Amino acid sequence: MNNSALQTDLYELTMAAAYFDNDLNPPATFELFVRSLPDDRGYLITAGLEQAVEYLESFRFNPEQIEFLQRQPIFRHVSREFFDYLGQLRFKGEVWAVEEGTPVFPSEPLLRVTAPAIEAQLVETYLLSALTFQTSIATKASRCVQAADGRLVLEFGSRRAHGPEAGVLAARAAYIGGCAGTSNVEASHRFDIPMFGTLAHSFISAYAHEEQSFVDFARVFPDDVVILLDTYDTLSAVDKIVAAGLRPSGVRLDSGDLLSLSKQVRAKLDSNGLQATKIVASSDLDEHVITSLLSEGAPIDIFGVGTALATSKDAPALGGVYKLVEFGGRPRAKLSQSEDKASYPGRKQVFRSSEAGKYLRDVVALESEDYDAEPILKMVMHDGRRVIPQTSLAKVRARSAGEVARIPESVRRLKRPEGYPVSISSELKLMLGEVRQRFARRDQKLVA
Amino acid sequence: MNNSALQTDLYELTMAAAYFDNDLNPPATFELFVRSLPDDRGYLITAGLEQAVEYLESFRFNPEQIEFLQRQPIFRHVSREFFDYLGQLRFKGEVWAVEEGTPVFPSEPLLRVTAPAIEAQLVETYLLSALTFQTSIATKASRCVQAADGRLVLEFGSRRAHGPEAGVLAARAAYIGGCAGTSNVEASHRFDIPMFGTLAHSFISAYAHEEQSFVDFARVFPDDVVILLDTYDTLSAVDKIVAAGLRPSGVRLDSGDLLSLSKQVRAKLDSNGLQATKIVASSDLDEHVITSLLSEGAPIDIFGVGTALATSKDAPALGGVYKLVEFGGRPRAKLSQSEDKASYPGRKQVFRSSEAGKYLRDVVALESEDYDAEPILKMVMHDGRRVIPQTSLAKVRARSAGEVARIPESVRRLKRPEGYPVSISSELKLMLGEVRQRFARRDQKLVA
Numbered sequence: 001m002n003n004s005a006l007q008t009d010l011y012e013l014t015m016a017a018a019y020f021d022n023d024l025n026p027p028a029t030f031e032l033f034v035r036s037l038p039d040d041r042g043y044l045i046t047a048g049l050e051q052a053v054e055y056l057e058s059f060r061f062n063p064e065q066i067e068f069l070q071r072q073p074i075f076r077h078v079s080r081e082f083f084d085y086l087g088q089l090r091f092k093g094e095v096w097a098v099e100e101g102t103p104v105f106p107s108e109p110l111l112r113v114t115a116p117a118i119e120a121q122l123v124e125t126y127l128l129s130a131l132t133f134q135t136s137i138a139t140k141a142s143r144c145v146q147a148a149d150g151r152l153v154l155e156f157g158s159r160r161a162h163g164p165e166a167g168v169l170a171a172r173a174a175y176i177g178g179c180a181g182t183s184n185v186e187a188s189h190r191f192d193i194p195m196f197g198t199l200a201h202s203f204i205s206a207y208a209h210e211e212q213s214f215v216d217f218a219r220v221f222p223d224d225v226v227i228l229l230d231t232y233d234t235l236s237a238v239d240k241i242v243a244a245g246l247r248p249s250g251v252r253l254d255s256g257d258l259l260s261l262s263k264q265v266r267a268k269l270d271s272n273g274l275q276a277t278k279i280v281a282s283s284d285l286d287e288h289v290i291t292s293l294l295s296e297g298a299p300i301d302i303f304g305v306g307t308a309l310a311t312s313k314d315a316p317a318l319g320g321v322y323k324l325v326e327f328g329g330r331p332r333a334k335l336s337q338s339e340d341k342a343s344y345p346g347r348k349q350v351f352r353s354s355e356a357g358k359y360l361r362d363v364v365a366l367e368s369e370d371y372d373a374e375p376i377l378k379m380v381m382h383d384g385r386r387v388i389p390q391t392s393l394a395k396v397r398a399r400s401a402g403e404v405a406r407i408p409e410s411v412r413r414l415k416r417p418e419g420y421p422v423s424i425s426s427e428l429k430l431m432l433g434e435v436r437q438r439f440a441r442r443d444q445k446l447v448a
Numbered sequence: 449m450n451n452s453a454l455q456t457d458l459y460e461l462t463m464a465a466a467y468f469d470n471d472l473n474p475p476a477t478f479e480l481f482v483r484s485l486p487d488d489r490g491y492l493i494t495a496g497l498e499q500a501v502e503y504l505e506s507f508r509f510n511p512e513q514i515e516f517l518q519r520q521p522i523f524r525h526v527s528r529e530f531f532d533y534l535g536q537l538r539f540k541g542e543v544w545a546v547e548e549g550t551p552v553f554p555s556e557p558l559l560r561v562t563a564p565a566i567e568a569q570l571v572e573t574y575l576l577s578a579l580t581f582q583t584s585i586a587t588k589a590s591r592c593v594q595a596a597d598g599r600l601v602l603e604f605g606s607r608r609a610h611g612p613e614a615g616v617l618a619a620r621a622a623y624i625g626g627c628a629g630t631s632n633v634e635a636s637h638r639f640d641i642p643m644f645g646t647l648a649h650s651f652i653s654a655y656a657h658e659e660q661s662f663v664d665f666a667r668v669f670p671d672d673v674v675i676l677l678d679t680y681d682t683l684s685a686v687d688k689i690v691a692a693g694l695r696p697s698g699v700r701l702d703s704g705d706l707l708s709l710s711k712q713v714r715a716k717l718d719s720n721g722l723q724a725t726k727i728v729a730s731s732d733l734d735e736h737v738i739t740s741l742l743s744e745g746a747p748i749d750i751f752g753v754g755t756a757l758a759t760s761k762d763a764p765a766l767g768g769v770y771k772l773v774e775f776g777g778r779p780r781a782k783l784s785q786s787e788d789k790a791s792y793p794g795r796k797q798v799f800r801s802s803e804a805g806k807y808l809r810d811v812v813a814l815e816s817e818d819y820d821a822e823p824i825l826k827m828v829m830h831d832g833r834r835v836i837p838q839t840s841l842a843k844v845r846a847r848s849a850g851e852v853a854r855i856p857e858s859v860r861r862l863k864r865p866e867g868y869p870v871s872i873s874s875e876l877k878l879m880l881g882e883v884r885q886r887f888a889r890r891d892q893k894l895v896a
Contacts, residue, residue: 003612004634006633006637007606007612007615007632007633008633008634009607009631009632009645010631010636010643011631011645011648012648014645014646014668014669015650015651015665017668017669018647018651018664018668018669019651021667022668024654024664028650051611055612072643073672074645074669076671077668077671078668117654121648121650124607124650125612125615126612128607128608129606129607129608129609129610129612129614130611130612132608133609133610133611134611158455158456158457158573158577159457159572159573159576159577159580159770160577160580160768161577161581161610162581162609162611162614162617162618162764163578163581163613163614163617164451164577164578165455165613166577167577168455183458183459184456184458185454185517186454186455189454189516195520196458197458197459197460197461197462199459199463199466200459200460200463200572201772202463202476202478202569202782203463203466203569205780205781205782206467206772206775206776206780216466217466220462220465220466220469220525220526221465223524223525224521231782231783232887307765311610311765313764316610316759316760316761317608317755317759317761318608320608323649324649324650324653324654327654328654332653333653334649334650334653335680439680
């Protein structure tokens, strides 16, 4: 990781300077949530909290960074004290958040930060990109895993991710969302995720004879080898495997008509005593292609999903926002004219009701309200220190699978899902009304 | 930067082990190219080469990483010598590439690596993600800048990027593609890119009185302040600016109907002597929205483009591939049955012809062929060392603007562009035919 306090938008720093030089730095609360779901998505699976906590724990500006900022013309009228303040700044706030791997729905805070206004403001950009990116990918993975209906899904998309580091984070999030592993070695190393890998066309085309490449590769990996079939001709490649007396644990199809090829390859393998050899498919897959292949009876055992997963290609961004809801103990909200961009004031909690093991409905309410339902935001940092234990990703993944199973089927559906019922408490609605009225009165006074 | 040699797919390492243990490590050449363009794109603008070169220069496995790999069950039959070899491995190859900021088209190599097969293979994943991501973003930026028709475009998308590091790289690529700057402070610091920032709704809603927030903010940034108008009511916000006697250099619209609001705001500013105050707009913009706003006469001076730009939202991945074209001095190719996945063998060069300052056509040919046209692949590394000077990004950006202007207008068009004429040399076609025939003969022999 190379967290830097400069990984932020400039306006966070100009606002910080303006808060400071106006002597305005009371406790403030911000909430991070997603306004609406992308097409065909009925739920999100949260991920990225661990990176958010690590960032907050290590948040600081080093002297060279401070000097860089001080040099910028835009800060020329800002007091020297502000930069001294930045130099000693550490994140000392309290953070509540939804556990990684949990289903969440629009308008529900995934994370809530309460800290001196400047601290809470400065961390906005990083928190949004850390949480919403991994949440996109965990969600996409969950969808692919659902489509695969019990077969393994592997994350193979590093080469198409938004830079090498995005590939590592995508692998992490995909594992939380239910993938069995990743091809990304750094992700495996850093996060203890199972890794998988076979071979590419290049190895095979390096050889003058395809069958020799198979034999030579299998000699180095005798226990567990997956052979790639489609460098030249997929079905003759199976003949060559048989002729060479190889017994690969798997074969991989990476181009062509996966439905007919998988059936022909399966038949050829079976008729040559290779019933135990699994078929891995990996050509431009996503949840919809997987669903369609399986509905037509494609005998594919393992799906390697690349681009569509590592970039969440059909929905590469979530409309994540980080909104001020309380300032100096008073509720605050942005009261935009366009309703879709308005947000509710006050510190919130999400209360989730279940029945017979299935999730039934959520209420977004003030933290102080009392509902006979599970509050899903938990305290994760206090006084700037982590108060939750680090959990192995394997546990996070296992818990998440259980959580996804509790979402109503109509909401889990991969196409045109129903909306999950999320209501806003009447106290919240009342509070929004009050903030609106207060503003209307002030506005009248000024404009009159 | 935190490059790690483990930022790769596992299969690069299994192939490396198989090459090594089969004593097969002659010079190999790989080429990186994009097979086809996303919808509505007629050209790509390359970016990311600098990161690719830095990675190759610093490529090495440290002892802890080697130990991690050795522990993996998949490597249990791999020789100890392989891991010793990895431990001392440095990239010693030769790299040819297209300069950053250059227009490229499908099938044209952006980068060509010649090195011992293992080295050239191991770097595949990183090179693909480094180059294709930034190329996506530089291309998207170029499109937004074209749409803005001389007005400034700023990159504001860090919060929606694929993690914090992707945000920094997106800012870099967007600048190459023609943006005037970014909101990302780390990108400004690391790459010397102009940065821009105003303030968010949170600062304004922190105050009981909107006008007080304007006054307090402007006091800290007296020379150059941009005031955000849409926290409550956009037009009354202008009244408050006038009433407070402020003379902001800009005002920002971030929600609502940007066309009608920008016209009303412009009229109100002008009638109050604020003709010099610029209008910045920043609400879910992309090249098509910008085109439409300007065609309707929206008086917007600066466009802040966020999500659509930092994620290249309509085309979040390019089908970039890295193909073996020569191995031990002999031409190689993947001869997939599906034509779209086949590729040409041999070391290539792209020859670009111009007429009256406009680009006319490209020929992809063997490096050894002779054309009376500009070869666009240049040597950038030799013996693993950089042989090109580092250029300031401002220069790269200025050169790129000139390059884009040389693309035929029909190809630059933002919707349904024409394809740029790229032909494959007859020598290349001949060579592909020979490789196919050679394979067909061998295949016959074996299957017979």
